[in-house]
Amino acid sequence: METKRYFVELSYDGTNYHGWQIQPNAVSVQECLDKALSTYFRQQVASLGCGRTDTGVHATQFFAHIDLVGVNERQLLNATTGVNALLPYSIAVHRIFEVAAVAHARFDATARAYHYYLHFRKNPFKVNRSWLYKGKLNVEQMNKAAELLLGQKDFSCFSKSNTQTFTNNCNISYAKVEQQADGLVFTIKADRFLRNMVRAIMGTLVMVGEGVIEAEHLTDIIASKNRSNAGQSVPACGLFLTSVVYPYVESD
Template identity: 35%
Template sequence: MKNVKLTIQYDGTNFSGWQIQPNARTVQEEIEKALTKIMKKPIKINGSGRTDAGVHAMGQIANFYEEFTMPIEKIPIALNALLPQDISIREAVEVPRDFHARYNAKGKKYIYKIYNNKIRNPLLFNYTYFVTYDLDLEKMKEATNYFIGEHNFKSFMASGSSIVNTVRTIHELNLYEKDELLILEAKGNGFLYNMVRIIAGTLVDVGRGKIKLKDLPVIIKSCKREKAGHTAPPQGLYLAKVFYQS
C-alpha cells in the first residue's frame, strides 16, 4: 500500500470550499472523482485543512493510500488531464505510511491580497479585497507586530466555532506593497476559523483609523470577537504553504 502526497493549486472562485458537501462543487470531490477514475475504485483523500468558498490555494496538501503500478511522478499528468481548469496537481510523491496531510502538519503560511484604489479592477475582483478607503500603510505595518508570538486569538475566530483551544503562535506577519497590491503574509503553527481574514480586516480598520494601535493589546486579551475588526472577504485569501517536520 503506497501513501501518496499531493501538492495542489486551485482557484477557489467557483468552489464551495475544499471539503465535500451535499449539492455543492468542492475541490476535494473533484480530485476524488478523478482519482477514482484513474484507480478504477473509490479513492478518498485527506486534506491538510479546509478552505472556504472563494478561498484559493497555492500549496494545499492532501494524501491518499492505494496499491497501483503507475509511476508516482505520472500521477499529476494523469489527474490534470481529468481535472477542471481551476485545479492543478503540482506534484505527487510517495511518503511514509504514517504520514497524514492534516495530523502531521506543523504550520501553515497564508497570503492575503488587498487592492486599495478608488477605481475597481475587474481583473482582480475574484482575487483581492477591493478597498476604496485611504489607508495608513505605516500604521498597518506597525499593527502587525502586536500579533506576532503566542496569544489567545479567540477575538479573531469566527463566532460559533466549536474550537476549545484558541491559543496559536504567529511566527511571521508581514505587510508590504507589490504591483499595486497590499500583501499580507502570515506564517504560524495553526490558524483558527477565519483568523487570517479577521486579522486582515482588523488591519484595514487600523489603516482607516477605526481602530487605534493602542487598543490592539486590549482587543487580543479580551477574547471577544466583537472587539476585533471586520472579517475581510474570502477572495483575497490564499493558502500558500503547509509545513511538515523535515
C-alpha cells in the same frame, strides 16, 4: 495487496467552489479531486486535506493525503498528468508521492502561510483574486498592529464560534503588510490557523489603517477573546494559502 499512503500537492482557484471540504448540494475542491483520483487509480479514493479553505478562498500550495492499494510504478509516474487531465482548469495537481503510512496532511504540518491581497483601483484582471478597497490606509500603523500579533497567543477574538478545536492558541511567527503596485499584500505565517482567522485579522488591521482604532488597541482585542471586538471579515477573494510546511517533505 498492500495499502500505501501518498501525499498530493495541488493548487486551486477557489472562486467557483464552496471551499475545500465536501459539502452537501455544493461543489467543493475535495469532491472534484477525489473523483479524478478515483477515476485514474480505478479505486475509491477519499482525500484528507491539510486544512479547510472557505468559499472563494484560493491556494497556491495545498496538501492532501490519500491511501491507495496496489499502485504500480508506472501508474504513479504518470499520475500527475493523468489526474490533471480529469480535473477542471481551476484545480492543478503538482505531484503525488509516497509517504510513511502514519503521515498526516493536517496534523503533521508545522507551519502555514497566507497572503491577502487588496487593490485600490478597479482592475478587471484582479477580479476574484483581490479585494477592491475604496479608501486610504496607513500602512505604517497597520504594521505596528501586526507586530502585536507575533508569538503564542489565544486568538479566539479572530475565530468563528462553535469550531471543533481543542485550543485557540496559535504561534504567529510573521505578520506584515507591504505595498504593491496599486495595492497591498498582507503576509502571515503561523504553526496553525483558526477558521476565518486571517480574514478577521485583516479586517481588524484595515480598521487600524483607517484610523478607526489605534494600533495598540489590538492587544486589548486579543486579550478579550471576544470575536465581536475585532473587525469584520474581509472578502474571501483576496485570500491565498501559499505555503504548508512538513518536516519530512522537501519543497519541489
